[in-house]
Amino acid sequence: MFQSPHSGPVQGRSIHELTTSYRAGELTPTDLVETVLGKISERGDDGTWISVVDRFHLILRAKELEQHPNPASLPLYGVPFGVKDSIDVAGLPTTVACPEYAYQAAATAPVVSRLLDAGAILVGKTNLDQFATGLNGTRTPYTVPRSVFGNDLISGGSSSGSALAVATGEVPFTVATDTAGSGRVPPALNGIPGFKPSRGLISTVGLVPACRSLDCISLIASSVSDLSAVFDLVAAVDDRDPHSRMRQRDICDANNFRVGLPDVAELEFFGDGPMREAHLAARTWIERGFDRTAQIPLGPFLDAGALLYSGPWVAERLTEFGAFLADRPDAVLPVIRSILEGGSRYTATDVFAAEHRLGELRTRVARLWRDMDVLILPAVGTTFTVEQAVADPVGTNTALGHYTHFGNLLDLCAAVVPAGLTSDGRPAALMVLGPALADDRVLAMAARLAGEETSADHTSRREVADSISAGSTTTLVVVGHHLSDQPRSNDLTSRGGLLVSRTFTAPNYRLLRVGDVSAVPALVRADSGGAPIEVETWTLPSAGLVEVLSAAAESVCLGRVLLADGRSAIGFVADASVLAEPTALDITHFGGWRAYLAAQSESHAADSHGADSHGADSHAADFQPAHLP
């Protein structure tokens, strides 16, 4: 893991901690609601929230959850969260940080509905740079939020409130957005993780667009595993979203990744020496911690980023706000107004020419992914105070987006994770980038950098469910060397295998031990003399099955195995040749391979006292296979 000198300012509890407390009966949703309201009121108006759901409705929601017949079926039971105020929640106003633009939402965005359906408690709508236009957090008519790191540092934007609500520990996660870095700069400046998935994996229906062609729903949480857990719940194809596409699941081992790093000379810290030092310390650790790193030129990435604000995409914002701006120019903050007005100077040909230039850059970047699995960069090159951001709104904003602007244009996915502090106490952060649909890869690397164990239990269950519903996996019954603590278990896990259950066969099986030095178990159907044999069921991508079989012992075949509960599944059984094996011993009475091995090692221990190590075995000669009368 990345050795952060500072664990970040997060005061709240993670989703996992909350869930554990609920299960243990140490907490109720009502208690939780009171705690969250207490924290919010304690901080006063710090610019985090534009609106908070009133106590009455929060308690009502808590009680509703408490009366749920099956809380265990709700993966986010009682977990509080906030939503950026550019995303609709029915019955609440959507302001986009422009009170004159605000409207009462009639429907709830699907990303929010999915969270509510999972048992989460919506606490309120969070502050943002007006029209989600900005990366600094100061462009709001509401209270200007500050970074939790103090010293008048900006919160970052546009998802300023979404980052603060998590960083102050009020809620464990929030829903934000990212069009050019809005979902990454604020968590980076508040010392917490954030994740911008590949475009189209989370539906943007119900979002007030900034640039429709680039907008992504993003997530901010107090840990990468919480980001993953929430992402699992909200990533879904939605054919009302023209950019919707299917998530691509990957089983990733971040330790084996090829890590792309730019030449240090290509990195830009805007003269911020302490930030440079903090980043280089993190890089040193990465260079030592990974076997394979590749030096990647930053040119094509930065060229794409430059296109965003020097090019015609700002005109896309006019398709949303142009009419309002013409109608109510004074309702819009001057800085936002001047940015939006800049969009009207571009022609249609400018758009196509910029898209063609971007296309060329995409092809150059596509070739760079041949040499790396992930690219790691600073999330921000420097930080600013509110005063600095207000004094030079465009310059500071451009600097803040130096590493983020290109991500959306190049169709990348990205996560930011805290990476220690500068010597003067400001947050440093790393950004992990991957090509489109490499979301699992990016999350795995972010978890590795954050020093988090990935939430294996949670993830596995989700993956099992997902894989099974996708029809691409098979259940496999294993009896010997593939059991989860046995030497060939790795043949399954390395191919995406996941342990589902420990169980037994139906009683009409015998277990033989075949071979001497490298003994293997052999499962054989038998009408008499059988017993329930201990097995495990695994789920395995079907494509891996043949490789597992090829790697297994020669006498092993795949056939149907009848389980104790009456189901049958594909599993390892013995082929006909084992019956003739002179070394075959019937070990059915041990009830399983593990029990046999345990007895062996006990009897080996006893050996030194002169006992017969095979005393408990009977030779297979008296074995009668199934179907004999």
Next chain:
Amino acid sequence: MFQSPHSGPVQGRSIHELTTSYRAGELTPTDLVETVLGKISERGDDGTWISVVDRFHLILRAKELEQHPNPASLPLYGVPFGVKDSIDVAGLPTTVACPEYAYQAAATAPVVSRLLDAGAILVGKTNLDQFATGLNGTRTPYTVPRSVFGNDLISGGSSSGSALAVATGEVPFTVATDTAGSGRVPPALNGIPGFKPSRGLISTVGLVPACRSLDCISLIASSVSDLSAVFDLVAAVDDRDPHSRMRQRDICDANNFRVGLPDVAELEFFGDGPMREAHLAARTWIERGFDRTAQIPLGPFLDAGALLYSGPWVAERLTEFGAFLADRPDAVLPVIRSILEGGSRYTATDVFAAEHRLGELRTRVARLWRDMDVLILPAVGTTFTVEQAVADPVGTNTALGHYTHFGNLLDLCAAVVPAGLTSDGRPAALMVLGPALADDRVLAMAARLAGEETSADHTSRREVADSISAGSTTTLVVVGHHLSDQPRSNDLTSRGGLLVSRTFTAPNYRLLRVGDVSAVPALVRADSGGAPIEVETWTLPSAGLVEVLSAAAESVCLGRVLLADGRSAIGFVADASVLAEPTALDITHFGGWRAYLAAQSESHAADSHGADSHGADSHAADFQPAHLP
């Protein structure tokens, strides 16, 4: 198949026929070149070709092929073809039908290189509407081509020459392009098939763009199976093309497709009664020939089509030709000039607004694909004479694109096939449409409508090679009911299984027959008394393996089978229980399940004369499995 009253005007030989003649030694590439040059010279300047490779170089190419050490390795050995003159071939001029714009190409487009690498002979560059802007074929400073159906009918455009070169039988296929129908209207108007793949499946590197965001390389051939064969060779990811994406392979049975058809009232024939009648006859056949049809509203498709020419995409053409137009306005045909100049009136906001509107239409169309696998429409609603097209260049063009304009904007793939003649002798054509990446589905349906057997042998070999290189399949050895002429063979083919070879096991196997009424073979390793047993190797998507195993007889397992050539592969073997089966007979000496069955049916025939039907069998009791001393 669609019962076309007319098989089309094609005079030439298909790729398959040419290849067969070459293999039989009935033809040499030199003969072929002379024949092609003869045909071209016989027709004179009919507007098909802008440039033809000179005889010297064609003969040189023919001789080069004749000296090739392994002609069988070249799937297009000696097959002549033409290329639309907006696609670069090194050493030849690219004119885009504008002599003043023409330049000598320095490199060959990868789509052409792949064909040359496959042994094809490039004959020349074909005529087109200038700058590939038009659907009628009259917008050229060269000779205006006419449809092979005569009566002064337009050839269609912009790929006018590419369609004619095939329809007149000069070459069996040509490379064309399709930005709004340019690859579909000309084959439809000349009674031959054409195919516009999903965008990005064939590299557009080396193409002079019309609208980069919509351009596709397309193919025109004298049969759908030739289109498929050529597509197999040229579809390839190219990371120099920003729109490049990977082909998605499907195993399709067009008979099971859900066929989308619009309400007849939504169809537009521009007052062309005979065309309407010809189309309705084809529809009647489709409605009778397919079990499942669905009525699909055409509105969202046509709305998208209307966006193309009423919207800002014409400005995209200016990014390519704007500078030339400003510099040399007189070098551009007046109709093209006025179209291009129209592009400058659009703003950047117009582009984004049109893209957003298109996004909405895409989501509506995406939902329609839930109810159908393919959509079938007329390819064109009517035909025009050259005089009509010249008199009303914009009106006729809009009518010609009624059914094609939306295909590119909505990211669809499409094929056109001839569908008989109107009562007054003009060609009618059907268009099969599918969503992005449903190319195999569209080709399968087009082949079905054209009454063609799909080129199974060719396709299978390609699919085997592709699947194996993708690592997603497994080789499976089958010995009994899964053999290609046996009852369970369908378990393999229905899951994408493909027969690879007929071979034998190594000699240390025995074959048993187990069971009485529904006897199954059982393959068992045996150190003595074994023989080579007839087997087949199949390739099967790994994901299907478990289903095949689950559907197989209960005593059957998957294990490793050693083949006669020393390789081993996963295959069906017997589990240990069969040895105890009282019904088991050793039938090893037959050498295989088919030979056993043949002997059985002979002996059953003999039965009626009193012979012993099992006379040749020996009971398995004396069977000794492998590894016994």
